[in-house]
Amino acid sequence: MLPGKTIERIRVLHSDVLRQPSRDFSARLKGRDFEAVHRRGKNIVARLSGGGVLVVNLGMSGRLVLVRDEAQTTHPAVRFTLSAGPPLVYDDVRRFGALEVMDESEWAVRDHRLGPEPLSSSFTARGLHADLSRSVSPIRSWLLDQRRVAGIGNIYANEALHLAGIHPQRPAKSLSEHEARRLHRAIRRTLSSAVDNRGTTLRDYRDSSGIPGNNASKLLVYGRDQEPCSHCSTRIHRFVFGNRAAFCCPNCQPVGVSSSNG
Ligand SMILES: [Zn+2]
Incomplete structure (x- = not known):
């Protein structure tokens, strides 16, 4: 659903869900394309064109929604306007979640600290x-x-x-x-x-x-x-x-x- 789409605009409605200043967060995302998206632990990890990743930790109540109808979101915190299709919204009632743009090496460090994926063969x-x-x-x-x-x-x-x-x-x-x-x-x-x-x-x-x-x-x-x-x-x-x-x-x-x- 996301791969291939370009992030055209970022609107931060609640900056407390960001792990970096909102200006920096937006600058690192604007104009990038989403590449592969995967899950790692409780994080959704979206690779970005030109390197780097958007890491979304959903916390207790966070969710990423492609919003076709505004009624689908109750507590939007960040809204991404994409080059095609409906906007992507990070919605979080309690705002314990966190969004962060990292470069590959920062993500590698974070990834390394997480235990094995329970559904992978490395979990025995x-x-x-x-x-x-x-x-x-x-x-x-x-x-x-x-x-x-x-x-x-x-x-x-x-x-x-x-x-x-x-x-x-x-x-x-x-x-x-x-x-x-x-x-x-x-x-x-x-x-x-x-x-x-x-x-x-x-x-x-x-x-x-x-x-x-x-x-x-x-x-x-x-x-x-x-x-x-x-x-x-x-x-x-x-x-x-x-x-x-x-x-x-x-x-x-x-x-x-x-x-x-x-
Ligand atoms: Zn019993």
Whole structure:
């Protein structure tokens, strides 16, 4: 949708989403063409003609929308007029997201700091177990740390831990090799099903065409406090640690290491 289009005009409506002065940001984008666009962790990375990249971190509520109808955006922060088609708008209710133009070497440094992509071949069960064994962090916090694995947010961390039968507060290093293998499989399943369902609309996420994601109904524990577990009917328990909500089934995800885990 974007590759091949030229950025003709940039209008910054809320400069607090930029990681650089708005004049500098605009000067580095004006007249450039979008080349390939890919995702890396929680970032959308758009290569620009003449070198450099536009990196968009969506934060909690950010989205990039090709706006055919103004009603598609509620909190536009940056608007790009393109050489063809509708304008591209960065819309963000809470404005925890960030946009930044970087040169290739700056991006390479940032990219290097991110952990493996969970759906790539560099993310292995063996590697995961080895990494987990070096940390006493609660496993849910470990999964949210973008330097360990890239692109896992709180919703999918909770979902993957439920699928794997692991309590969110278990210390990372307490996971057996068998549990690490289950978690590895659960992360991949959770993320690939989320991609198939175009993301999860809980607050206001939309993909770049503005179509709501339809993954929310497929969530097993997240947002389901007091509802019966789909596996054993025990009520799902919500609690908060590390400033984020956690959801789990107390029966399927025991706090201690369960004896059935080999
Ligand atoms: Zn259960």
